[in-house]
Amino acid sequence: MKLIVDTGKKQDLSASQVQLYDNKLRSKISGLVSWSYSPVTGELVLDLGDAKDVELSQIVESLKTASEATRIIRLELFGMLREWEG
Numbered sequence: 001m002k003l004i005v006d007t008g009k010k011q012d013l014s015a016s017q018v019q020l021y022d023n024k025l026r027s028k029i030s031g032l033v034s035w036s037y038s039p040v041t042g043e044l045v046l047d048l049g050d051a052k053d054v055e056l057s058q059i060v061e062s063l064k065t066a067s068e069a070t071r072i073i074r075l076e077l078f079g080m081l082r083e084w085e086g
Contacts, residue, residue, distance in 0.1 A: 001052035002045055010042040 013021065025046070026032055033049040064072050072084045 001048045001050075001056070003048065004043055004045050007037070007042045007044050010039055012039045013037065 021037070022035070025035055029046065029048075031048050031051060032046060034047045036045045037043070060072060060075060074084070
């Protein structure tokens with residue numbers, strides 16, 4: 001799972017600022033695999049790896065089981081859709 005956010009800041013970071021930011025992100029976001037930042041756009045990409053994808057899939061499957069459903073039709077998350085066929 002990758003999450004791309006707008007930091008609202010557009011600035012070049014020095015090596016020491018990158019290290020401080022890395023430490024801050026890793027202390028606040030468990031499971032952070034990697035991250036990148038664009039000083040041109042102010043976008044921060046947080047890569048949480050496949051583990052979060054699997055975790056979300058497991059939640060969906062457990063909801064399906066708990067509701068005694070026969071199949072999953074659609075998942076809506078922040079206005080985005082994931083549809084299942086069949």
